[in-house]
Every structure is written in structure tokens, then in C-alpha cells.
Amino acid sequence: MGEVVLARVDARLIHGQVLTTLAGSSGATAIFVSDNQSANDPFTKNILMAAGAKTQLKTRVLKEDGAIRYWNDRQYDDYKVILLTKTISVMYDIIKGGVPIKKLNLGGIPKKPGLTPIIGEVSISHEELNMLNELADDYGVEVYFQAIPSSKMVTLEEANKKF
Amino acid sequence: MPKVLVVTHGKMAEGMKDSASLILGNTDNLYTDFLSAGEDIADLRKRIRERAEEVGKDGLLVLVDLYGASPFNASMYVYQELGDRCDMEIITGVNLPMVIDALMNCEFMSVKEMKESCIGVAKEAIQSALDNIKDSDLEEDDY
Numbered sequence: 001m002g003e004v005v006l007a008r009v010d011a012r013l014i015h016g017q018v019l020t021t022l023a024g025s026s027g028a029t030a031i032f033v034s035d036n037q038s039a040n041d042p043f044t045k046n047i048l049m050a051a052g053a054k055t056q057l058k059t060r061v062l063k064e065d066g067a068i069r070y071w072n073d074r075q076y077d078d079y080k081v082i083l084l085t086k087t088i089s090v091m092y093d094i095i096k097g098g099v100p101i102k103k104l105n106l107g108g109i110p111k112k113p114g115l116t117p118i119i120g121e122v123s124i125s126h127e128e129l130n131m132l133n134e135l136a137d138d139y140g141v142e143v144y145f146q147a148i149p150s151s152k153m154v155t156l157e158e159a160n161k162k163f
Numbered sequence: 164m165p166k167v168l169v170v171t172h173g174k175m176a177e178g179m180k181d182s183a184s185l186i187l188g189n190t191d192n193l194y195t196d197f198l199s200a201g202e203d204i205a206d207l208r209k210r211i212r213e214r215a216e217e218v219g220k221d222g223l224l225v226l227v228d229l230y231g232a233s234p235f236n237a238s239m240y241v242y243q244e245l246g247d248r249c250d251m252e253i254i255t256g257v258n259l260p261m262v263i264d265a266l267m268n269c270e271f272m273s274v275k276e277m278k279e280s281c282i283g284v285a286k287e288a289i290q291s292a293l294d295n296i297k298d299s300d301l302e303e304d305d306y
Binding site: 016017020021043046047049050053060062063066067069070147148149150151 | 185186187188189263267292295296304305306
């Protein structure tokens with residue numbers, strides 16, 4: 001039976017920070033990207049696979065519901081997984097779909113008008129805040145905002161105060 | 164703990180520090196210096212020497228841009244001048260993967276080990292991007 005050792009929402013999916021500072025530090029044996037757009041576009045998928053291959057970790061690009069089905073069918077085999085999604089709402093659906101996640105790292109969501117910045121690298125909407133609160137309250141997920149392990153960490157409690 | 168010094172023609176060294184901080188956050192162990200247009204190489208050499216003397220036995224890994232050029236020459240002279248007063252290594256052809264690797268290793272390695280690791284990583288980082296994406300393996304299941 002596998003497990004998710006780190007779940008991260010990052011609009012960039014696999015990129016320099018993930019490859020350099022996260023891939024080696026979490027004891028992971030695999031990187032799973034869950035994103036319909038990437039899974040359905042062979043070129044994007046190939047780029048992600050090639051980047052992941054450089055980490056020596058098993059890399060998979062899953063559909064959004066595929067991340068749930070794969071868990072329910074085979075519990076991610078024996079992989080210790082870094083699970084990446086572009087958005088909070090996709091991660092929310094994955095957790096509600098039954099994938100056990102203890103820690104959720106919000107690592108990269110770009111600023112847009114109408115979003116509230118929590119840390120420099122992460123801005124969220126009120127609706128997304130509600131999803132995160134639900135994950136923390138009903139699913140026991142520890143939610144935190146942090147771009148890379150050495151940078152400042154902001155808790156969900158602190159994020160709530162910004163709204 | 165060893166320190167890292169990047170020395171380049173113009174401000175590439177500062178730019179690399181900026182880039183490395185985006186990936187790693189903390190770049191406290193990274194120093195930069197550069198040769199500006201028309202500057203006397205003796206001045207650069209003096210600054211590198213001061214840095215190397217300050218670091219001394221903790222070790223200094225110097226990463227320069229071009230083999231045989233002024234940052235290289237200045238560093239080589241400093242190496243010769245200081246002898247065993249500074250544990251120093253010099254690598255040419257600095258690239259960002261090399262800088263990142265050096266910074267990730269300086270808490271754990273000696274300057275010599277950092278040098279070996281940096282050279283391996285920097286060479287490995289140079290890849291034909293398109294060749295690498297041509298034959299990624301297809302999964303047999305439908306997830």
C-alpha cells in the first residue's frame with residue numbers, strides 16, 4: 001500500500017523548486033501530477049515525464065479523477081508519493097474522493113485581482129479558503145502555505161485572519 | 164563550513180545569486196564578484212584574495228565563467244598566493260545547476276567533495292531538451 005507523503009498545490013506543477021528542494025527531501029519514491037489538461041495533452045505530458053525522470057522518481061501524469069480511481073483500486077501501489085495539482089479545487093476533490101492526505105502544502109498560486117495574497121507565492125479566493133477550512137476541519141488535513149522548505153511558513157489559522 | 168564565490172564578466176554572478184535564491188531561498192553562503200568594463204584586474208584579484216583570506220581554512224569554492232579569462236586568472240593567482248592558508252577550489256564554466264548544487268552541499272561536504280559534485284551536476288544539466296521528450300513511456304493502465 002502506498003501513501004501520499006506530500007500533497008502540494010502549485011500552478012507550475014513540476015518545476016525548479018519542486019525538483020530541487022522537494023523531490024529529495026520528503027522520502028518520496030514517486031511524483032504524481034493530477035491535471036486533466038496535462039494528462040490529455042501528450043506534449044505537456046511528455047515534458048512533465050522528462051522533468052520527473054531527472055529526479056530518479058517514478059513520474060505519472062494522472063487525470064483528476066484518475067488520482068482518485070488509482071487510489072481506490074490500488075492504493076498507489078507501493079509508492080511514497082508527492083502529489084501535485086494546479087488548483088485547490090482539484091486537490092479538494094481528490095481528498096473528498098477518498099485519498100488520505102495528512103499535510104497539504106500550498107506552494108504556488110499566482111496573484112490575480114480578487115484573490116487574497118497569503119504569502120508572496122500564493123494567493124487564494126474566499127471560496128478556496130472555505131475549501132481549505134473544510135479539509136482541515138472534516139478531514140484532519142494540516143494545511144500550510146510555503147513556497148520552499150527554507151522559506152516562511154504560514155498556517156491556515158493565520159491565513160483566515162487575512163480575510 | 165565552505166563558502167561559494169561566483170566571479171564573472173559583468174553582473175551575471177549577481178543575476179545567478181538572484182536566480183538561485185528563487186529556487187533555494189537562502190543563499191547566505193554565496194558571495195559574488197565581477198569584473199566591470201575597463202576595471203583593473205588587479206583590483207578584482209585583491210577582492211578575491213580578501214574573500215579567500217576571510218574564509219581561510221573553512222574553504223572557498225570559486226566558480227568562474229570562462230576558462231582562461233580574467234576572473235579565472237585572478238582566482239588562479241589568489242590560489243597560488245595563499246597556498247595552504249585557504250582551502251580553495253576553482254571551477255570554470257559556471258552554470259545555475261552548479262551554483263545550486265554547491266549551495267545545497269556546503270553544509271555537508273568539504274570543498275573538494277563540492278567540486279566533484281558540482282562538475283558532475285553541471286555537465287549532466289546540459290541536455291538536448293527535445294531528445295529527452297521523444298520517447299517517454301506510456302502507462303498500461305487508465306488513470
